[in-house]
Amino acid sequence: MMINKREKNSIVIFDIEGEIRRSDISDVTLHQLVKEQLEVGRKQILLNFDKVDFIDSFGVGEILASYISTHNLGGKLKLARISKKLFLIFQITMLTKVLDIHDEEASALQSFFKD
Amino acid sequence: MNEKRMHRLLKRVVDIQPEEARTTLLFFMYFFLMMAAAYVILPLKTSLFLKKLKPEMLPVAYLVTALLMSFVASFNSRLLQRLNRKRYVASSLTFFIAGLPVFWLLFRTGRLWVSMVFWFWAEVFLAISVIQFWILVNDVYAPRQAKRFIGFFVSGGLLGGVAGSLAASFLSRTKVLGTENLLLVCPFLLLAALGILFALPKSLAEMRPEQEVRKKGAPKSRVGYLQSLRVLLKSRYLVILSGVMLSGFAVTKFIDFQFTRALKVRFNDDERTAFLGVFFTLLLVASYLLHVFLTNRVLKVFGLRIALFIAPVVLAVGAVFGFFLPAGSAPTIMVWTSLMRGTDKSLSHSLNQSTREILYIPVPAETKVKAKVFIDLFVNKFADALAALFLFLAFNLLHFSIPALSGLTLAFIAIWILLNQRLFREYVGVVKKNLTLKWPDADKFVFDQVDVDATKLVFDTLESKQRSSVLYAMNLMDLIKKDKLSPELKKIISMKSSEVRAGSLNALMDVGGEALVSEWEDAIEDKDMDKEIREVLSLDVYQQLMRDRVEKIAEDQSEGAVVSQMEIAKALGMMAADAPLVQNLCRLLKHDSPEVVRYALESAGRQKKREFVPLILAPLARPGTRQAAAAALLEYGDRIAGTIKDFLADPSEDLKLRRSLPEILAQMKTQRAADMLVRVLKRRDADVQADVIEALIRIRSWNPSLSFFGEEIGVEVTSAVRKACILVLELFAARKDSQKAALAAEHENALGRTMKQIFGLLSLLYPPEDMMRAYQNYREGTKRSMDYALELLENMLRRDVKDMLMPLLEERPLDEKALVCRKILKALEKHPGVGLPT
Numbered sequence: 001m002m003i004n005k006r007e008k009n010s011i012v013i014f015d016i017e018g019e020i021r022r023s024d025i026s027d028v029t030l031h032q033l034v035k036e037q038l039e040v041g042r043k044q045i046l047l048n049f050d051k052v053d054f055i056d057s058f059g060v061g062e063i064l065a066s067y068i069s070t071h072n073l074g075g076k077l078k079l080a081r082i083s084k085k086l087f088l089i090f091q092i093t094m095l096t097k098v099l100d101i102h103d104e105e106a107s108a109l110q111s112f113f114k115d
Numbered sequence: 116m117n118e119k120r121m122h123r124l125l126k127r128v129v130d131i132q133p134e135e136a137r138t139t140l141l142f143f144m145y146f147f148l149m150m151a152a153a154y155v156i157l158p159l160k161t162s163l164f165l166k167k168l169k170p171e172m173l174p175v176a177y178l179v180t181a182l183l184m185s186f187v188a189s190f191n192s193r194l195l196q197r198l199n200r201k202r203y204v205a206s207s208l209t210f211f212i213a214g215l216p217v218f219w220l221l222f223r224t225g226r227l228w229v230s231m232v233f234w235f236w237a238e239v240f241l242a243i244s245v246i247q248f249w250i251l252v253n254d255v256y257a258p259r260q261a262k263r264f265i266g267f268f269v270s271g272g273l274l275g276g277v278a279g280s281l282a283a284s285f286l287s288r289t290k291v292l293g294t295e296n297l298l299l300v301c302p303f304l305l306l307a308a309l310g311i312l313f314a315l316p317k318s319l320a321e322m323r324p325e326q327e328v329r330k331k332g333a334p335k336s337r338v339g340y341l342q343s344l345r346v347l348l349k350s351r352y353l354v355i356l357s358g359v360m361l362s363g364f365a366v367t368k369f370i371d372f373q374f375t376r377a378l379k380v381r382f383n384d385d386e387r388t389a390f391l392g393v394f395f396t397l398l399l400v401a402s403y404l405l406h407v408f409l410t411n412r413v414l415k416v417f418g419l420r421i422a423l424f425i426a427p428v429v430l431a432v433g434a435v436f437g438f439f440l441p442a443g444s445a446p447t448i449m450v451w452t453s454l455m456r457g458t459d460k461s462l463s464h465s466l467n468q469s470t471r472e473i474l475y476i477p478v479p480a481e482t483k484v485k486a487k488v489f490i491d492l493f494v495n496k497f498a499d500a501l502a503a504l505f506l507f508l509a510f511n512l513l514h515f516s517i518p519a520l521s522g523l524t525l526a527f528i529a530i531w532i533l534l535n536q537r538l539f540r541e542y543v544g545v546v547k548k549n550l551t552l553k554w555p556d557a558d559k560f561v562f563d564q565v566d567v568d569a570t571k572l573v574f575d576t577l578e579s580k581q582r583s584s585v586l587y588a589m590n591l592m593d594l595i596k597k598d599k600l601s602p603e604l605k606k607i608i609s610m611k612s613s614e615v616r617a618g619s620l621n622a623l624m625d626v627g628g629e630a631l632v633s634e635w636e637d638a639i640e641d642k643d644m645d646k647e648i649r650e651v652l653s654l655d656v657y658q659q660l661m662r663d664r665v666e667k668i669a670e671d672q673s674e675g676a677v678v679s680q681m682e683i684a685k686a687l688g689m690m691a692a693d694a695p696l697v698q699n700l701c702r703l704l705k706h707d708s709p710e711v712v713r714y715a716l717e718s719a720g721r722q723k724k725r726e727f728v729p730l731i732l733a734p735l736a737r738p739g740t741r742q743a744a745a746a747a748l749l750e751y752g753d754r755i756a757g758t759i760k761d762f763l764a765d766p767s768e769d770l771k772l773r774r775s776l777p778e779i780l781a782q783m784k785t786q787r788a789a790d791m792l793v794r795v796l797k798r799r800d801a802d803v804q805a806d807v808i809e810a811l812i813r814i815r816s817w818n819p820s821l822s823f824f825g826e827e828i829g830v831e832v833t834s835a836v837r838k839a840c841i842l843v844l845e846l847f848a849a850r851k852d853s854q855k856a857a858l859a860a861e862h863e864n865a866l867g868r869t870m871k872q873i874f875g876l877l878s879l880l881y882p883p884e885d886m887m888r889a890y891q892n893y894r895e896g897t898k899r900s901m902d903y904a905l906e907l908l909e910n911m912l913r914r915d916v917k918d919m920l921m922p923l924l925e926e927r928p929l930d931e932k933a934l935v936c937r938k939i940l941k942a943l944e945k946h947p948g949v950g951l952p953t
Contacts, residue, residue: 022739057571071557
């Protein structure tokens with residue numbers, strides 16, 4: 001798994017590539033990257049799942065931990081461009097009730113300003 | 116005077132910012148002039164009344180004033196609706212300025228009714244001038260800003276009162292002008308006040324009348340008594356506040372009546388005006404001294420709660436003396452009534468005036484003006500009328516003596532005290548209501564919305580399908596046992612996908628599509644199925660038969676054995692805890708593959724054997740297995756809290772592992788786990804301290820019934836405040852150097868985190884929800900909600916914490932904050948052991 005960071009309108013975007021699973025991680029996890037941003041005061045975070053094929057329970061834990069850390073500081077964490085299959089699983093497991101998921105990056109970015 | 120100089124001068128007497136200096140000084144001068152005029156009119160009102168009428172007519176005057184005041188209040192509300200603030204106050208002032216020479220002319224006619232009308236006119240002036248001043252203050256200042264200046268403005272009013280009284284006393288005693296001619300002095304004072312009004316901020320002129328503020332199409336709000344009464348009745352707080360005012364005003368009226376009656380007996384007309392002049396001067400000097408030396412100190416040291424009780428308790432003691440007065444001794448009665456009136460009025464002018472204004476702070480702005488006008492005009496006068504009725508009955512029908520009237524006064528004081536008690540409780544509640552939660556507790560929100568364990572199992576089941584039908588079946592069984600296999604989920608799980616990557620076993624065992632789920636489902640949904648599998652797995656024969664195979668697979672280092680090892684790791688969790696094969700988990704827990712370790716951790720958590728605990732702890736240091744290790748430890752419950760604490764406190768352990776442990780203790784949510792966290796907190800280990808504090812905050816928010824020792828947490832609050840102060844000083848230093856912008860940003864972020872820690876630590880000792888509201892509004896709220904957050908803290912925190920923390924929290928420029936922080940640090944050096952008793 002590879003995670004690249006970029007910024008747009010002071011929103012931190014993480015482009016994730018590959019699979020978020022426990023067998024495929026380096027020393028730094030997604031949650032740690034998010035926490036680093038929170039520590040420097042960046043509280044609007046978008047996870048771009050365009051190139052994510054699959055996630056396992058570890059990945060779910062990472063996303064939820066990132067969500068909790070961000071929202072407990074009054075920030076916002078959103079997801080964009082997740083695959084149809086993954087979205088369906090998210091729906092069935094009720095994750096869509098918690099996570100704000102957008103089809104496109106642009107609409108996700110706009111939504112930060114509407115909140 | 117230039118603004119800098121003005122600020123330097125004012126700063127000596129009031130906590131003020133440079134940009135606030137001009138407006139605040141103008142308000143001070145305005146109130147000074149208004150009160151100077153009021154204290155010329157006040158003795159005139161009484162003296163001119165008694166000159167022509169008997170004191171027995173006073174209850175009639177109170178009653179008539181109360182009735183007529185309802186029309187004044189209604190008219191006043193209409194003016195407030197139609198005129199902007201400056202025009203509203205200016206018109207009133209013009210009316211009063213014009214009225215004074217008219218009365219001067221009328222008094223020359225010698226008609227009796229003039230005294231009665233002047234009494235009423237003076238009452239209206241006294242009430243309206245004070246109300247209007249505080250309305251202007253509320254318009255210009257934010258609640259907490261106003262609170263900072265209330266004392267200063269009250270001082271202005273009192274000094275104005277002293278000046279007015281001295282003028283009245285001097286001019287009447289020396290016969291320079293004579294009593295009635297004093298009426299011609301006041302217009303000059305009011306004209307000066309009018310001039311200041313026009314120099315006040317332009318924003319007041321822009322403060323539109325209420326009817327313009329109303330949105331287009333909104334129904335026209337009705338003005339007048341009934342509408343104001345409805346507003347008041349909707350708020351329990353305002354009803355109690357009215358009750359407090361009513362009982363307090365009634366007590367004042369009883370004392371006033373006794374005093375006026377004694378005056379009539381003791382003095383002739385000119386002596387009386389001169390005495391009143393001296394009396395009011397002394398009264399105001401006493402009020403000013405009380406205000407300077409008592410008000411702020413009482414509010415700061417004891418808070419609003421005690422401040423509310425001082426006046427009624429002191430007056431109750433005074434009223435008791437009334438029972439022992441010798442009947443017919445005019446001088447003694449004069450002294451006693453003077454002392455009672457002096458005490459009542461000086462407390463009313465100083466402490467009570469400040470507390471009265473503070474009590475309006477949590478009232479929403481749109482209600483405040485209506486409620487204030489209604490209470491200060493109507494309730495005040497209604498209290499007069501009520502007191503007048505009692506006095507009429509007491510003296511004209513029941514022929515009460517002074518001691519008997521003291522009994523009546525005591526009864527009203529008792530009601531006053533009881534209502535004060537309820538008012539304070541409501542006050543804190545109303546302040547809290549003003550603090551909305553800016554964001555919910557995300558942990559709670561997520562766990563309320565999602566079954567996280569079941570969700571993870573769904574993903575693991577899907578993942579296992581790609582690897583092994585054995586793992587898949589076992590996960591599926593867990594899922595069905597959790598009753599989470601909905602039709603939609605079945606569809607997803609049974610997706611025959613090209614997306615499924617072929618694993619070595621998958622290729623052979625993927626039977627594909629619906630069939631697998633349906634086949635398994637029928638079997639697995641059989642309630643006895645799980646029991647039967649466990650029984651088979653625990654059979655001695657099975658254990659013996661499988662021993663060699665399991666050990667062989669567990670020892671296998673080849674990559675191809677990983678899936679089989681995952682299957683075994685999962686299966687071991689389904690066996691009885693005493694089954695010999697379960698011991699193989701020790702080897703699997705140390706496996707290199709995080710996938711194998713994850714299943715081994717799940718099984719170890721199910722078996723809950725103590726010897727596994729150190730082996731479960733080790734994977735906490737690795738990101739891929741951290742979540743599963745934490746989940747396994749949580750399965751043990753708080754019986755391993757002590758072991759976790761030992762690892763957490765041991766500096767020789769892996770730091771990543773140690774930093775994961777506080778969160779696990781927090782998730783246990785029990786008192787024992789909280790106690791362990793506090794034990795580590797007391798060690799002040801810099802490596803894990805922040806994590807321990809964070810965990811304590813979380814455990815408290817999950818379980819608010821947990822209790823903590825104030826002393827232990829207080830020391831940490833002090834330490835965090837010290838850290839915050841140092842960060843403020845470092846931030847101040849970094850900001851001065853443009854090259855150090857990055858460092859300044861770093862300090863600012865660190866300061867933000869420390870402030871969060873302070874509020875979090877306070878949430879261990881005070882209701883967590885209140886502290887969360889206070890923190891969120893302090894950090895993210897509007898100026899107004901930030902004020903409410905500070906107000907809540909001021910009324911909840913203990914004095915020692917307040918003294919240390921509030922100056923740090925108050926909004927002020929960084930240079931001033933740095934000064935304040937230096938003072939706090941010095942104070943903490945002198946008293947390093949500041950802590951909170953339990």
